Amino acid sequence: MVHLSSPSALRPFLKWAGGKRQLIPELLKYVPEFGGQYYEPFIGGGALLLTLQPERATISDRNAELINCYQVVKDAVEDLIQTLQQHRNEAAYFYEVRSWDRHSDFATKTAVQRAARVIFLNKTCYNGLFRVNSKGQFNAPFGRYKNPTIANETVLRKVSAYLNQANVTIRQADFATTMAAAGRGDFVYFDPPYDPVSTTASFTGYYRNGFDRTEQQRLKAVVDELTQCGCQVLLSNAYTDFIQDLYRDYRCVRVSANRAINSNATKRGKVDEILVMNY
Known part of the structure; x- marks a missing residue:
């Protein structure tokens, strides 16, 4: 059982586009207690994983170098x-x-x-x-x-110690493949490449092959399947009309996050994001 009184948070060893270190205080307000396995199929910098430090976890990404x-x-x-x-x-x-x-x-x-x-x-x-x-x-x-x-020897050794002490499975895989094993009582955090907030603002350059709206719809279908089988799902995305409409049947919360990574310095700072929950 994971409670929110976790040990002191570990820091990510990589800075990742869309990383969640700044949003952790908001995310923790909505993370449920869960008795099953933790899944994070778009692991990135792994800020939530390293904050919660679940005893059983499966993390994955399509990016072979990251994994x-x-x-x-x-x-x-x-x-x-x-x-x-x-x-x-x-x-x-x-x-x-x-x-x-x-x-x-x-x-x-x-x-x-x-x-x-x-x-x-x-x-x-x-x-x-x-x-x-x-x-x-x-x-x-x-x-x-x-x-x-x-x-950063301290950070690397501490993250290594957690990955070895806990039962953490690391996979290079598509999110749908990773989620095929999830079941009732498990908790899933999805942090996919975000829907662009405008036609020119694309934040998917770091992700080979992109993640377009067809992929967003495929992800939503997986969320529906996980909901039907009793998984608890939390998902982050950009606060766009498309995402709001896509998840209109779920509980949605608007939050503000600090964004430090943008080629245009004027576009760094607070941006609106959406948290989607099926609980």
């Missing part, structure tokens, strides 16, 4: 830290490491090397944004930070 990071943090955190300590906050070096996924020998890199690359780029790129182009190649520019913490 590899979690697996390496769980299985080889000391090797990861050692490798991260070898990376340098220099522009030429940054672009050299960024270019790895443009070469055929990228497939020969070890899991630890790939995970360290993602964390290094995340800590040193502009605005800490995991962003890829249409070919799935990392394309955020160098951030020019004076002294970023590339290897």
Whole structure:
């Protein structure tokens, strides 16, 4: 049984577009007590997982590099830290490491090397944004930070300890595939790529293949199925007319969240989001 008097929250080891660290106080108001398994099929930075620290969890994402990071943090955190300590906050070096996924020998890199690359780029790129182009190649520019913490040993070790002490399954999978195993008494948190708030505001560049409104509708059908089988579901999304209409039969709450990741500085700050619940 998960109660909301969880141990002190762990910090995410990655800054992720749409990450929920700023929204955690609001989310916790609506997280139910549950006796089953916790599921988070769009894991991202994992802020809610690391706050709740459930004893049984399944986390997943379609992003292979992201899932590899979690697996390496769980299985080889000391090797990861050692490798991260070898990376340098220099522009030429940054672009050299960024270019790895443009070469055929990228497939020969070890899991630890790939995970360290993602964390290094995340800590040193502009605005800490995991962003890829249409070919799935990392394309955020160098951030020019004076002294970023590339290897946060304390955070990495604490997250690794949780992933090992709890029963946490880590999968690279589509959300529908992950949710096929969920049942009565389980709790699911969906934090998909958000519906764009305007025709020009697309926040899905970090997510290869995009997540359009057809995908949003497919996700809603999974929410319906989970509701019928007795799962408790909480979902975050942008407060748009499309999402409000899509989930009109569910309990919906409007909340404000701080958004730090946007290429346009004037668009950072408070934005409206929607929380959808089936309980």
